[in-house]
Amino acid sequence: MPPTPRRSTILEVARLAGASKTSVSRYFGAERERLSPSLQTRIAHAAGTLGYQPNQMARGLKGGRSKLLGMLVADIRNPFSVAITHGVEQACRQYGFSLIVCNTDNDPEQERQHLDLLGAYQVEGLVVNASGNPERQLHNFISLGTPIVLLDREVDHVEAEVVGLDNHQAIDMALEHLADQGYQAVLYVSEAPEQSSTRQKRLLRFSQTAEQHGLNYTTSLLTDMNGAATLQALSDFLTTHQRHACAVLCGNGNATLIVTRLFQQLGLPLGTVGLMGIDELDWCALVPPGITTLAQPTEAIGKTAVQCLMHRIEPHAALMPKELSFAPTLIERGSTQR
Structure with a gap:
């Protein structure tokens, strides 16, 4: 042996x-x-x-530091989460920290368990993409001096930097583009907004901005991954607005995927019926004639979240970022060319 x-x-x-x-x-x-x-x-x-x-654990015990950062992700399967996590991990490596990533699957109970776990590991900072409202547990971290940065979503009564997309600007850019392309009626499709401040902001802004542009508009909330209710809402929307140039705006990548399948199911020609999504996904360029998107600067968002933490943990190593809210980039393709 x-x-x-x-x-x-x-x-x-x-x-x-x-x-x-x-x-x-x-x-x-x-x-x-x-x-x-x-x-x-x-x-x-x-x-x-x-x-x-x-032996990093031994070094941490000796120096009273773990050199670990924790990250809560609401849904690791979401391409947005994957891209953001990559940016966070790169920044951690730059500052000599290791990253513990916990996926909550949009389950508040799992979120509570993962926060307990991260506390046991004595992480020096937390990046939180919340799926529930873990106000009490986050306050426990704050009371112990552990800095927190909220990613994309706010948490009620938790005062911390929120790093993410400028949601108002994203909706404004999307509707301005659709109006410029000659679309007169827009259906906004979103996942349920209850557990996400981001979805709530986009939904509210959509109604306000569509009104300002003089567009006919309505909204549909996805209730299942097959989009059965949205299929009916899309059919009703097109029937109601037969005399208008119609388009669909999707609130995130998951909504874009489901609605693209519905377009194929109904045999809707892209462009004649416009389709646009918030979040750039690799496959959007592959569906002829290409799907117009608003791309988030995920790398910059992830790195900025870590920079905020490092400014609290090691002020000598990182300046506080000047920008926490980021503008999207319009990637125009054939799906919004009438």
């Missing part, structure tokens, strides 16, 4: 690199820049040769 592999030690790395144990510790900590470039190269080479990996 082969012997169990032994972990290399920091002392062995120091000997091979011709450095002190303190220098090696600095290299794997937050003070790497205090070492000369040549010393950093020697330590990196020695660690690679020995296969050395620092």
Whole structure:
């Protein structure tokens, strides 16, 4: 039976690199820049040769820090969540932190359990894309001095930076584009807004802005993934507005996918009946003649959320971002060209 592999030690790395144990510790900590470039190269080479990996949990216990950030994601299957998480993880790596991602599946009970778990891991900061209203638990983190950033969605009575899309600007841009293209009636399709402040803002803004543009408009809420109720709402909308140029605006990527299937089911020609979605998805360019979208700067949103946390955790390492609300980018394709 082969012997169990032994972990290399920091002392062995120091000997091979011709450095002190303190220098090696600095290299794997937050003070790497205090070492000369040549010393950093020697330590990196020695660690690679020995296969050395620092015990981050032990380092955290010794220094009273975990070097961990926690992230709550409402639905990890949502392409928006995937893209945002990538931006958050990249920023964590830049600051020398590790990320624990917890998916709540839009279930408030799972959300509470995951927050308890992240508390047990003593995360130094939290990025929260809420699925419920975890006001009490978030206040517990705040009372312990743990900084919190809310991603995309607000939480009642929790004072924290909210980083995400400028929802009012997104709706305004979408309706301005559709009006410029000559559409006269617009159906807005959204997922249920009860648990999402973002959906609530977009829904309210849609009604206000459509009124200002003099558009005929109505809304439909998705009640299931098959969109059965929305299929009826879409059919009724087109029947009611036979004499108008009609378009459908989708409130997020999931809504765009469901409505695209409904268009195919009804045999609706894209462009003749307009289709536009908030959130850019890879497949939107592949459905002929392409679906017009408003793309969110997900990379920038994710990185800004971490930058906000780092400004609280290590003020010397990060400035407070000047911008927390981001404008979308219009990607115009054939689905809104009459």
